[in-house]
Amino acid sequence: MTGLLSRKLFMRLTLPVLGLGLVLAISFGVLRGRSASAAVLDRSALQVVNVESGSMICKVEGLGTLVPEDVRWLAAGTSGHVDEIFLRPGAHVKPNTVILQMSNPDLNRQLTDAELAMRKSEAELANLRVQLQAQLLNEKAVEADLQAAATESKLQSDRDESLLENQLGTAMNAKISKAHADALVTRLQIEKEKLGIGEEARQAQLTAKQAEVAQMQALYDLRNQQMQALQVRAGMNGILEEVSIGPGQQVATGTNLARVTNSAKLMARVHISEAQFSRIDVGQPAMITIQNQEYPARVMHIDPNVQNGTISVDLKFVGAQPRDARSDLSVIGSVNIEKIPLTTFVRWPLQTHADEPLSLYKISDDGKKADLVRVHLGRSSNDRVQIADGLKPGDRIIVSDMSAWRRYNQVELK
Numbered sequence: 001m002t003g004l005l006s007r008k009l010f011m012r013l014t015l016p017v018l019g020l021g022l023v024l025a026i027s028f029g030v031l032r033g034r035s036a037s038a039a040v041l042d043r044s045a046l047q048v049v050n051v052e053s054g055s056m057i058c059k060v061e062g063l064g065t066l067v068p069e070d071v072r073w074l075a076a077g078t079s080g081h082v083d084e085i086f087l088r089p090g091a092h093v094k095p096n097t098v099i100l101q102m103s104n105p106d107l108n109r110q111l112t113d114a115e116l117a118m119r120k121s122e123a124e125l126a127n128l129r130v131q132l133q134a135q136l137l138n139e140k141a142v143e144a145d146l147q148a149a150a151t152e153s154k155l156q157s158d159r160d161e162s163l164l165e166n167q168l169g170t171a172m173n174a175k176i177s178k179a180h181a182d183a184l185v186t187r188l189q190i191e192k193e194k195l196g197i198g199e200e201a202r203q204a205q206l207t208a209k210q211a212e213v214a215q216m217q218a219l220y221d222l223r224n225q226q227m228q229a230l231q232v233r234a235g236m237n238g239i240l241e242e243v244s245i246g247p248g249q250q251v252a253t254g255t256n257l258a259r260v261t262n263s264a265k266l267m268a269r270v271h272i273s274e275a276q277f278s279r280i281d282v283g284q285p286a287m288i289t290i291q292n293q294e295y296p297a298r299v300m301h302i303d304p305n306v307q308n309g310t311i312s313v314d315l316k317f318v319g320a321q322p323r324d325a326r327s328d329l330s331v332i333g334s335v336n337i338e339k340i341p342l343t344t345f346v347r348w349p350l351q352t353h354a355d356e357p358l359s360l361y362k363i364s365d366d367g368k369k370a371d372l373v374r375v376h377l378g379r380s381s382n383d384r385v386q387i388a389d390g391l392k393p394g395d396r397i398i399v400s401d402m403s404a405w406r407r408y409n410q411v412e413l414k
Contacts, residue, residue, distance in 0.1 A: 053393035061382035064270030068261035077229030093234035118216040270333030271310035
């Protein structure tokens with residue numbers, strides 16, 4: 001009796017648990033089978049790319065505009081009052097085109113004073129030259145007289161010596177004549193040394209005076225240049241882009257007055273993402289796209305500052321500038337940062353975090369289904385990405401948004 005009751009109690013407690021476990025097992029199996037079963041997708045609505053093998057050029061790309069390569073700010077060479085502005089922004093200018101006129105009464109006086117000081121120093125230099133020349137002539141005359149006297153005394157000494165040898169003269173006369181001749185030779189030598197020293201002194205005086213004249217000339221030239229700078233000229237062929245001041249203003253030296261640009265020499269200033277900037281260097285080959293037309297270029301300058309997460313890179317055209325290039329025209333710039341000789345890649349900008357795999361649907365050889373596979377990516381470019389692992393050349397993958405079908409390990413294609 002007791003055994004019968006125990007069996008009944010066992011059946012009452014165990015059967016519900018077994019039933020619940022069976023229900024859970026069936027439900028889990030159904031759900032798992034549902035996840036593993038294939039969904040049916042329209043193949044024509046999917047974007048498919050082929051996995052390729054070959055050389056791959058890694059590029060970074062950015063948007064930008066064409067800007068003038070030559071930009072000149074015209075600064076005030078001296079302080080002054082703006083009397084008149086002759087041109088407005090947009091005007092075509094040449095190097096000698098006058099843009100505005102300034103005045104400075106103090107500068108007029110300084111120019112006059114500098115000119116008078118220069119003329120005075122020039123006159124003093126001319127007078128010094130005359131004086132030194134007269135002094136030189138006097139010293140040369142003294143030298144000539146001594147030379148004549150020395151020659152005459154030498155002849156007389158030779159005569160008395162000859163008379164003494166022939167016993168026609170006295171020894172005393174011969175000695176006196178020789179002593180006189182020797183004294184004149186010594187005086188002549190001293191006079192020549194004095195003449196040399198005097199020449200050095202005269203040259204030093206001339207050099208000092210010439211330096212003073214050059215200083216006065218430089219001051220006059222400076223004042224004259226400042227006076228001419230009151231008439232502000234363009235300085236190059238181009239377009240007057242901006243006039244920073246107005247009539248009646250008083251401006252200080254160095255104040256920016258106007259900006260002139262040369263639209264005949266344009267470059268592309270593009271903005272590259274800060275994350276892609278590290279591999280860009282000056283001189284790298286690049287491409288500028290203008291209205292779907294590509295033109296070769298090179299990296300000319302890289303801005304060291306980061307603005308809004310981007311860095312400005314200047315690209316210069318290689319060869320002739322395109323005829324349709326215009327200032328402020330929107331362009332696309334791409335820089336070739338690396339060339340991989342042989343690799344596996346797809347022509348699609350797949351994105352993932354570094355060292356993280358990416359799940360993609362790979363289409364079967366017969367094209368009737370697609371299996372979810374794990375793929376590791378390598379180097380990336382603006383229009384393609386390297387496949388490090390998970391795919392081989394010839395494979396076809398779906399690059400459409402498949403987030404709604406990620407729970408299926410396999411999808412059927414019709």
